[in-house]
Amino acid sequence: MVSRRNRSLLSLSIFLAVCAWQVSAAAIKGETAVPVGQLSVSAIEEQLQDCPLVQALNQHKVLTKPATSSLSSQIFAFLFPGSPAVNALLATLYISGPPNFLLALCPPNIDPASLSVMVAFAVGGLLGDTLFHLLPEIFLGEDEHDKVKFVMVEPNKNLLLGVAIMVGFITFVAMDKGLRIATGGAGGHDHSHGHSHETVDVSAKTSGADVKGSKDSLRSRKQAANGKPTDPAPPEHEKEISASVKLGGYLNLIADFTHNITDGLAMSSSFYASPTIGATTTVAVFFHEIPHEVGDFALLIQSGFSKRAAMGAQFLTAFGALLGTCIGIAVQEYGGGSASADGGPVVGLWGTSLQWGDMLLPFTAGTFLYVGTVAVIPELLETGPDRGVELRKTLTQFVAMATGAGIMLYISWS
Template sequence: MHSPGKQSVKRESQAESRDTVELWMQAVGATLLISAAPFLILFLIPVQSNSDQHQNLLKILLSFASGGLLGDAFLHLIPHALAPHSHHGNEGQSAAAEESHGHSHGVAHDHMMSVGLWVLGGIVAFLVVEKFVRLLKGGHSHSHAAPKCKDSDGEEEEEEKEKKEGAKKDQKKDKKVKKAKEESSDIKVSGYLNLAADFTHNFTDGLAIGASFLVSPAVGVVTTITILLHEVPHEIGDFAILVQSGCTKRKAMCLQLLTAIGALAGTACSLLAEGVGAAATAWILPFTAGGFVYIATVTVLPELLSGRSSVAQSVLEVAAMLFGVGMMVIIAEYE
């Protein structure tokens, strides 16, 4: 016969296993919801490719993307990286309180320096990767100038001039084609860099979701809603960058779905090792923020300045950028 003690232990272990399964289902389900919801919204965007007819709308979306990336970096990622050491409760008295305050101030200063260095590290890392990829693609600097040839039969000067002018026009056309190819290849590099930054960002979102469901289902739901509101504008911006990089609408959406693996990995890591979240955010958040700053300032903003835009188009682009920043402000306020 089984003793009452053994039966109660068995019931407790079964309850714990059920709780673990339920926890994983809730956390992973929330992560999949966050990954799928923006994907469905992208179907409504009437941009199919980086073609001339879609350039004006695409530039407005890119403006929104730059505002979202910069807002995300400066209002969400960096403040969250600073948060663990931004509030210190010094409730000691007299000299002991002063010592504690001095120590905490020193720790906070070191932490802020560390966050700043990781942001700069993210910028430099993305620059190095882009430089390296461009080197691997090979230089396009060699010219295709036509070889000069001497006329022994003494052709007329007018014919020579026409040939020279024709050769010059061909060279100019070749240079324009080469320049366009170089620009498209360069943009593609930054498009994939944006995917890498988005992957790490989704990883930190996954860490947050897992940690929140470990606290309680209610906290998990609130965190999921917050991240969902934050992800929708961010994913729209990422979509615009990928389309500008030369991807079709379908390819851009599929590539964005791949970054959902980062969110699932973050959720799993957070659930398997409860303390990993705090350790990871110490460097992942500011590093990702540096990547976002690099993409917004080096890739997106120069794209908005290229070519001539009408006054109305320029106003719409600036408004879209401010709208992207404004959305991040609202989300940061209610987090």
């Protein structure tokens, strides 16, 4: 007796055989819309939808998995109601505005190391978005709720996508390395890690200034006792800050501006890929921007900026995200797509179906991999002498990281 599962497999095999026979017969009679060998990827996908097997699979998918409107999809539809270009610009405002306004609530002496839990949460979100959304989208494409989708395997296409991912990764390595060389090894994208050392240096200089101030105060009292005029004490804001710390602050602004450009590229490439990818990328970048902006703010304060000047500088660097978004939109709109208007063959990069616009999303994935691993993980690996405190701190960080990744998984799953 044939089981239900075996009957389903048998039916699928029969459908497949019938579909293959019909396609072969049509090819023999010359009924294909475009000669074989000159079909574009989009034309192949359109003709596959005419196959009886594919139509049966589409009906089965609609019946077994009806489209539902989850809470997250309703929120995303409200936040991103326009075209991919409009949604990318809106996402850029979302990731740039609120984190910068939060700086007004930050005290000038905030320690970036205290943000380790938020950093761990951001790491989970970035890695979750990369592994659950970006990479599947890059190699397999986005699923559609009302029909099945087929993937045309192009080995060289996959290789170029991998190259774009690596280029994104190496780009951030070069930027981080250049910043470290310029600052004598004290800079880097891992702001909390770098800032902790700079805080020690500045506090040491401050302590030295306090000792000097106490000596000056003692000398002034002696001069007053002898009837001599006292020397005015140096103002508090004129405490000496080393040139390397000042240079680190300015170079960090340049690095932050460049980093924001890549965030803008991520917004444009993800929304042109699909609304879901764009929304999840926005969420991941938003949670990463909060500790990132606070860390930059603390570094600028330590570099001699006033709180107002530091906030103004951070707002200026936020324009890098807008610039990156506009560049990404221009590449997507004018850099060509993977399909031609007449359904004919598309000769893209190095003989593949890829266009320049298709390379932005894997480039973004490479930058996210660097930021989520190399740039931040070393900070989470730092430990102190108290084992009990470090164990509790580590547990909290892992919970935060799992929460960030879990949010990305939930959005993708639902």
